[in-house]
Amino acid sequence: MVTKVIQIILSPVLALIVGVFFLGLARKIMARIHWRYGPPLIQPVIDMIRLFYQKSVSHGRMFDLGIILSLAGSIVVVLFLPFGQIAPLSNSGGLLVILYIMLLAPLGMALSGGQGANPNISIGISRKLILSLGYEVPLLLVLLAVMTHYKTISIVEMVYIQQSTGWSITSWPLFLSGLSYFLILPATLGIRPFDMTSAPQEISSGPMVEYGGKYLALATIEHAFALFISIALFVNLFLGGAANPIIFFVKMLVVFVLGLFVHAVFPRFRIEQAIKYLWKWPTLLAFLGLIMTLVVGS
Amino acid sequence: MSLELVLIVAFGGALLTYVLGKMSHRVRDFFAVIVSLALVAIVACLYGRSVEKTFYSGFFGIPFILRLNMLSWFFAIAISTLGTLSIIFSLSYMKDRERTDFYYSMMLLVNAAMLGIVLAGDLVSFYIFWEVMSWSTFLLISYNKGPALAAGMKYIIMSLVGSLAMLIGMLSLYTTYWTLSISEISAVIASASSGYILFTLIIFSITFGIKNAVMPLHTWLPDSYAEAPSPFTAVLSGMLTRMGIYGFVLIMYVIVGAVRTLDLGSEILKFNYILAWLGAITIVIPTFIAMLQNDAKQLLAWHGIGQGGYMILGISFGTSLGVVGGIFHTLNHAIYIVLLFMSVAAVQYRTNGERDLNSLGGLIRKMPVAFMGGLLGISGLIGVPLTNGFVSKWLIYKTLIVEGYPFLAFAALIGTWGTILSVYKFLHNMFLGQLPEKYKDIHKSPFSMQLPMIVLSFAILLFGILPGIPLKVINTIGTSFGFEPLNVTLWGIASETGTLNTINIFSAVVVAALLIWVLFRLSAKSVPVSQEDSYAAGAHIPKDKYHYTAEFYNPLYRMIKPFLRDVIDEFYYWIAASVQKLSDSVRRVYAGDVGYYVMYIILFLAFLIFVQLKWKSW
Numbered sequence: 001m002v003t004k005v006i007q008i009i010l011s012p013v014l015a016l017i018v019g020v021f022f023l024g025l026a027r028k029i030m031a032r033i034h035w036r037y038g039p040p041l042i043q044p045v046i047d048m049i050r051l052f053y054q055k056s057v058s059h060g061r062m063f064d065l066g067i068i069l070s071l072a073g074s075i076v077v078v079l080f081l082p083f084g085q086i087a088p089l090s091n092s093g094g095l096l097v098i099l100y101i102m103l104l105a106p107l108g109m110a111l112s113g114g115q116g117a118n119p120n121i122s123i124g125i126s127r128k129l130i131l132s133l134g135y136e137v138p139l140l141l142v143l144l145a146v147m148t149h150y151k152t153i154s155i156v157e158m159v160y161i162q163q164s165t166g167w168s169i170t171s172w173p174l175f176l177s178g179l180s181y182f183l184i185l186p187a188t189l190g191i192r193p194f195d196m197t198s199a200p201q202e203i204s205s206g207p208m209v210e211y212g213g214k215y216l217a218l219a220t221i222e223h224a225f226a227l228f229i230s231i232a233l234f235v236n237l238f239l240g241g242a243a244n245p246i247i248f249f250v251k252m253l254v255v256f257v258l259g260l261f262v263h264a265v266f267p268r269f270r271i272e273q274a275i276k277y278l279w280k281w282p283t284l285l286a287f288l289g290l291i292m293t294l295v296v297g298s
Numbered sequence: 299m300s301l302e303l304v305l306i307v308a309f310g311g312a313l314l315t316y317v318l319g320k321m322s323h324r325v326r327d328f329f330a331v332i333v334s335l336a337l338v339a340i341v342a343c344l345y346g347r348s349v350e351k352t353f354y355s356g357f358f359g360i361p362f363i364l365r366l367n368m369l370s371w372f373f374a375i376a377i378s379t380l381g382t383l384s385i386i387f388s389l390s391y392m393k394d395r396e397r398t399d400f401y402y403s404m405m406l407l408v409n410a411a412m413l414g415i416v417l418a419g420d421l422v423s424f425y426i427f428w429e430v431m432s433w434s435t436f437l438l439i440s441y442n443k444g445p446a447l448a449a450g451m452k453y454i455i456m457s458l459v460g461s462l463a464m465l466i467g468m469l470s471l472y473t474t475y476w477t478l479s480i481s482e483i484s485a486v487i488a489s490a491s492s493g494y495i496l497f498t499l500i501i502f503s504i505t506f507g508i509k510n511a512v513m514p515l516h517t518w519l520p521d522s523y524a525e526a527p528s529p530f531t532a533v534l535s536g537m538l539t540r541m542g543i544y545g546f547v548l549i550m551y552v553i554v555g556a557v558r559t560l561d562l563g564s565e566i567l568k569f570n571y572i573l574a575w576l577g578a579i580t581i582v583i584p585t586f587i588a589m590l591q592n593d594a595k596q597l598l599a600w601h602g603i604g605q606g607g608y609m610i611l612g613i614s615f616g617t618s619l620g621v622v623g624g625i626f627h628t629l630n631h632a633i634y635i636v637l638l639f640m641s642v643a644a645v646q647y648r649t650n651g652e653r654d655l656n657s658l659g660g661l662i663r664k665m666p667v668a669f670m671g672g673l674l675g676i677s678g679l680i681g682v683p684l685t686n687g688f689v690s691k692w693l694i695y696k697t698l699i700v701e702g703y704p705f706l707a708f709a710a711l712i713g714t715w716g717t718i719l720s721v722y723k724f725l726h727n728m729f730l731g732q733l734p735e736k737y738k739d740i741h742k743s744p745f746s747m748q749l750p751m752i753v754l755s756f757a758i759l760l761f762g763i764l765p766g767i768p769l770k771v772i773n774t775i776g777t778s779f780g781f782e783p784l785n786v787t788l789w790g791i792a793s794e795t796g797t798l799n800t801i802n803i804f805s806a807v808v809v810a811a812l813l814i815w816v817l818f819r820l821s822a823k824s825v826p827v828s829q830e831d832s833y834a835a836g837a838h839i840p841k842d843k844y845h846y847t848a849e850f851y852n853p854l855y856r857m858i859k860p861f862l863r864d865v866i867d868e869f870y871y872w873i874a875a876s877v878q879k880l881s882d883s884v885r886r887v888y889a890g891d892v893g894y895y896v897m898y899i900i901l902f903l904a905f906l907i908f909v910q911l912k913w914k915s916w
Contacts, residue, residue, distance in 0.1 A: 012810075052817075057831070058824040062662060062669075062730065068818060072810035079806055089806060092790075092799035096695055099711075100683050101803070103718070107682065110722055111673070114730030115662065118832040119839065122731065122847060129719050130854045136715045144704040144711075153699060209833050214821040218814065271853045290704055297702070 007088040008079060014086070015078040015232075018249060019224025020044050022256055029257065033264040044224075048217045056213025059115050063210075066112025067218050073104025074225035081232050082159055084245035094153035095143060102229065105222060106132065109207055116210040124206020127271050128197040134278040135187040138180050141286035145177040145293045146237050159241030167240040173296040177289035178238040183282040185255070187274065188230045191263040196271050231255050301351055301364045301417065304340050304374070307333065308410030312403050319399030327389055330402045334382035334409065341374045341413075350419055350481060363419030363479050368774045369552070370416040373544050376629055377416070377537045380636050381409040383750035384536075387640055388529040390744040391647055401441065401527070407434045408533060415541055421468045421478040428464065428541075432457040435538060439526045449521035456518040460508035467501040484553045495554055496562050499569055502549040510542025511603045512610055513580040517867040523599030524653075528643030531595065535602045535639060536632035543609050543628045550613070551621070551779040560616040573614040578709035580607030585716040587862050589723075589851060594642045594653040597724055598635065601679060604713060605631045611710060612694040617701060618781035622772050623693025629768055630686040630761065634678030637671050637754040644668040644743040644751070645728055655724065656848040660733025660829065665742050669729040671751040676721040678758045681714055683803050686761035689769075692798055693791070719851060727847040732829050735841065763804045764788050 024041040031038025058064055079089040080098045106128060113121040146168065150158045162168055169178030187194040198206045211219050235241065235251045242248035269277065311333030319326040350365040366374075385405060392398050411434060414427030432454065440450030472478055474494070475486055487495065504515070511519040519539070523531050550559045550570075562569040581604050588600035609631070612624025645661060645668060646653055662669045678687040691714070698707035743751075761768055766788035777783045785792045789801035830841060849855070887898075 052821040055822055056824040057827045059827065059829065059832075060663065064818070064824075068811055068814045071814050072807055075810040075814075076803065076806045089802055091797060092802035093692075093797065096692055096699075097683065097798065097803065100681060100688060100692075103680065103682055104807075107680075107718070107722075110726075111730070114726045116832065117660065117730070117732045117829040119834070122850070125722075125726075126850050127853075129722060130851060133715050133719055133854070137712060140708055140711045140715075144699065144708055147699050148702060148704045151700070153696060204833065204835055213824065214818060215824070217821070218818070272857065275854070275857060290708075294702075294704065 004088055007086050011083055011086050011088055012075045012078050014083060014245065015225060015228045016221065018252065019226075019228040020048075020221075022227050023220070023224055025256075026260055026263075029260050030264055033261075044220065048220055051212075051217035051220075052214050054213040056215050057210065058215075059117065059210060062115040063112050063215075066108045066110070066115070067211075067215055067222075068108070070105045070108030070112065071218050071222045071225070073101055073108060074222050074229065076104070077101045077229050078225060080155070081229065082156055082236055082241055083232060084242050084248040086245060087156055090154070090156045095147060095155050095158075096153050098155065098233070099143065105226060109219070109222070113207040113210070118210055120203040120205075120209045121207050123203050124197055124209075128207065130271055131187060131194060131197060131274055134275040135184045135282075137279060138184050138282040138286040139188065141283065141290050142177045142181045143237075145174060145286070145290040148290070148297060149174055149293045155236055159236055162240040163243065167238065169238040173293045174238070174289065176285050176292060180282045180285035180289060181234060181238060183285070184278060185230070185234060186259055186262050187278060189227060189259055191259055193262075193266040193269040194274055195263075196268055196274065199268060227256070228252075231259075301344070301349060301366055302353075304337065304344075304413055304417065305364075305410065307336055307340065308406065308413050311336075312406035312410050315406055316399050316403035319402065323398065326399065326402060330385050330406060331382070331389070333406060334378065334385045337378040337409070337413070338375070338382055341371070341378050344371060344374075347371075352419075352479075360422050360478060361420065362423055364417050364423075365419030365480065366417060368771060368778060369544075369547065372625070372629075372771055372775060373416040373537075374413055376632055377409060377412045380536045380632055381405070381412075381533060383636065383753060384529045384533045384640075387532070387643065387747055387750045389746040391529050391643055391747065392527070397441070401438070401530075404434050404438050405530065405533070408438065408530075408538065412537060412541060416544060419480055421471065421480065421483075424480075425461070425464060425468060429461060431538065431541065432461065435534065438530045439522045439534075441527050441530070442525060445521075446525035449518075449525040453518040453522045456508050456515070460505040463501050463504040467498055467505070470501075471498065480548075480553060484555060487553065488555055488558055492558075492562055495558055496569060499549060499554060499559065499562070502545065503573070506542040506545035506549070507576075508542070509545065510539060510606050510610065511580075512542075512576055512606065513583060513603070514866040516580065516584065516603045517864070517870055519603055520596050520599040523602060524593060524595040528595070528639055528646060532636040532639040532643070535598070536636040539602060539606065540609070540628050540632060542606070543613065543624070546610070547613055547621075547625065551616075556616050556779050556781065570614045570616060574611055574703075574706055577607045577610030577614060578706050580604065580610060581713035582607075582709050582716070583862070585713045585720070586858060587864065589716060589720040590855060590859060590862060591720070592655050594645075594655055594658075594724060594728065595639070597655070597720055598638050598642065601717065601720070602631075602635060604717070605635070605679070607713070608691065608694055608710060611706065612690075612697070615697050615701065615703075616781075617697050618776050618784055619693050619700075620697035621779065621781060622769065622776045622784055623690050623697060625772050625775060626693065626765075626768060627687070627690035629772075630678060630690045630758075633754055633757050633761070634675045634685070634687060637751060637758065638675035638679065640747070640751050640754070641668045641672040641675060642728075644671075644747050647743070647747070648740045649737060655727035657734070658728045658737075659731040659847060660729070661737065661740075662729040663733060664737065664740050665729075667748045667751055668743055669725075671755055672725050672729060674755045674758045676725050678762070679721055680717050684762045684800065684807060685758050686765070687758075688762060689765040689798070689800065719854075723847070723850045727850070731847050763800055765790065765800060 023044040028038045028041060077098060082090060110125045113125050147153055150161055168174040190197055208219055231252045234255060239251050242251060315326055315330050318329050344366060348367045353362040392401055408431060411427050411431035415424060418424040418427055436450050436454040439453055440447045471483060475483055508515045523535060526534055560570055584600045584603040588597050591597040591600060609624045609627050612620045612627055652658060678685040681687040681691040695707055695710060766786055769786045773784050773786050790799040
């Protein structure tokens with residue numbers, strides 16, 4: 001009981017630290033690729049603390065509640081995701097529940113932005129929703145392949161099986177699914193070439209445009225959690241999870257840095273191009289992967 | 299409480315309402331509400347009873363049987379409760395319209411007919427109640443005249459096809475077993491040949507498939523939903539369409555029985571497997587068509603079709619998880635779709651019947667309760683955790699994955715993501731975004747509209763957080779079909795291949811939200827600003843000039859629109875047009891001139907003589 005309570009408190013805190021660290025690291029690595037020096041690693045923390053003290057504008061009750069809901073949703077997902085051996089709520093529902101609670105964050109953001117009544121927000125949300133429909137097609141096929149292969153919807157169980165049989169991405173029927181997931185990872189993370197949702201130079205950061213002060217701070221925290229969730233899900237499902245948080249963190253770091261390299265060199269897609277990409281190769285691979293899983297399984 | 303009392307009160311109430319309406323509108327309204335509340339009370343008192351009553355003076359000497367078990371009780375309580383809420387909602391919605399006596403008595407009649415259907419213990423009375431329901435529905439759909447009349451026509455023609463199919467099925471059963479009592483047929487049909495059972499299932503599936511709008515029999519639904527008066531659309535979408543699901547469950551698991559139903563056909567081409575695929579198609583295509591709609595009620599109507607697919611998918615998989623999930627989804631869908639239609643109706647009531655999504659907006663400030671209804675309604679429709687829709691969808695997905703049908707599961711899951719896009723547009727275009735100048739001083743909904751919306755919102759959360767309440771009842775239904783009982787607790791389902799615990803999710807969300815709220819309150823205050831005061835990179839945004847939500851998903855439209863024509867509807871129209879042409883040319887034969895008829899007779903005689911001369915057949 002006591003360990004459970006400690007885990008419940010520990011896992012969001014760890015996730016937040018990792019997420020915020022990733023935000024800082026991203027700026028640093030990007031700067032180095034651009035031949036700049038870049039801000040210090042803790043710059044996001046400094047910004048956040050400052051933002052909480054700054055004045056902001058509110059467009060109404062849903063504007064406030066949406067952002068709270070969004071962040072709460074992200075925190076709850078973290079409780080369901082195993083981080084090493086820390087997975088406090090994993091026996092209250094499996095991958096299907098995670099998949100659905102992951103909806104709360106974008107939904108809350110969309111509702112909050114909706115009341116902002118700003119054309120940039122509308123464009124941003126519209127792109128975000130279309131993009132998520134775009135990557136959900138291959139992602140769902142991939143997740144179904146994993147669930148069918150391991151014959152369970154419990155994510156802890158999947159990690160447990162991988163510890164004895166090896167990583168999913170190297171195992172034979174799930175290889176294609178893993179590859180497909182890796183190809184859509186930038187879209188789930190919202191980094192270039194898939195950052196048309198928040199394109200700063202184009203639609204003034206889209207859904208974030210009306211946020212200032214504490215709203216922006218909460219949105220940044222949410223972003224940190226979102227980074228953590230997307231990468232942790234990939235690591236858990238395809239890179240075998242980990243027996244302890246440190247190895248887990250190292251695996252996440254590798255995936256994230258790889259993603260950053262893509263982010264640094266690619267220009268931005270238009271939304272139609274993104275959909276065309278997502279519904280072509282990754283979907284085809286995921287589809288083949290699912291068929292292979294079925295064939296091998298039976 | 300006896301069983302026939304339900305029907306006496308229901309049908310008597312419908313008739314009396316019409317008579318009372320001629321005297322005083324106020325008394326009639328009061329009476330209609332009392333009758334529907336009384337029905338809820340009577341049905342609630344019948345909980346847990348299992349009776350079968352035979353009246354020998356039935357229709358044409360065929361005994362008239364009423365039967366009650368958990369399945370019919372479950373549907374009856376849902377019908378009567380949702381019926382009551384719609385009647386209460388109608389009180390202000392229909393206030394200043396004409397022919398309200400007719401409206402109220404028809405509403406009660408539809409309710410009565412539905413109660414009759416679920417309580418019927420023999421197929422004749424089932425058929426008669428089914429017809430009463432179809433006809434009174436037709437009258438209500440075409441209540442508004444104009445395009446509503448065409449929609450009603452489409453509905454009644456398809457309904458008639460369904461009724462004819464049922465009639466054929468009934469006659470065939472009667473001539474085989476010489477009885478129409480449901481319990482007697484179910485006792486003997488188990489020994490019938492597979493071919494006969496397949497025939498029975500298919501012929502009844504046509505009837506129930508049309509009612510439940512399973513693709514390709516769905517085409518009546520969008521127009522009918524959109525054109526019917528909104529409180530009735532709520533009933534139509536909530537329970538009436540789902541009489542099809544009741545029918546499917548009845549024929550598959552009560553009459554034929556699970557053992558025979560699940561064992562029809564070869565390894566790949568099983569009856570229930572094909573039905574499941576139809577369900578999957580019914581989920582995906584309508585959900586994507588819904589994205590293209592700009593009419594609030596049409597959008598919801600297409601989701602009505604799509605969600606029906608989930609129920610079919612659930613019940614066609616003969617596992618306890620699937621059947622329980624399918625039936626539970628029927629209830630959940632009823633709750634949130636009624637709420638959504640009420641929310642639209644509340645907006646329509648204040649904006650002169652506006653339901654074009656591109657000309658509304660920003661109504662959250664004016665109609666908070668309708669917004670809350672809309673928000674919880676779409677959450678249920680998507681299946682956001684902690685709403686009722688989540689639990690039933692979870693059950694259905696889990697069945698599909700554990701049983702090893704990932705492609706069906708994919709269809710069901712991707713349907714959910716399509717749903718998010720269209721329902722966000724629905725909510726955003728009505729309640730969020732900018733409030734148009736012309737709606738600056740509209741008022742919030744009257745109390746008689748708010749009350750049903752609040753009750754239903756509460757139900758969505760209650761069944762989402764404590765799904766054990768309805769699941770206990772549905773579990774009993776599942777067990778009565780011979781399925782293994784599920785391990786249901788008040789807040790979830792336990793099993794080896796993955797459990798669900800909603801109370802933990804609920805506590806986690808609440809605690810997390812509270813913590814963030816405290817942080818939110820402790821940090822620097824925000825200043826409320828008007829909707830025009832927004833950042834546009836230095837540019838001035840003219841008031842009321844743009845509607846940010848029009849053409850919301852344009853990039854996606856351009857890509858998927860060519861693939862989403864309703865070909866089936868066009869095909870039916872083509873059939874209708876050809877039949878009309880054919881009839882027209884046949885009509886020309888009757889020229890009305892005696893000379894022509896004489897000529898026909900002579901030609902016919904000449905033909906006979908020719909035949910005789912040539913082949914000597916006589």
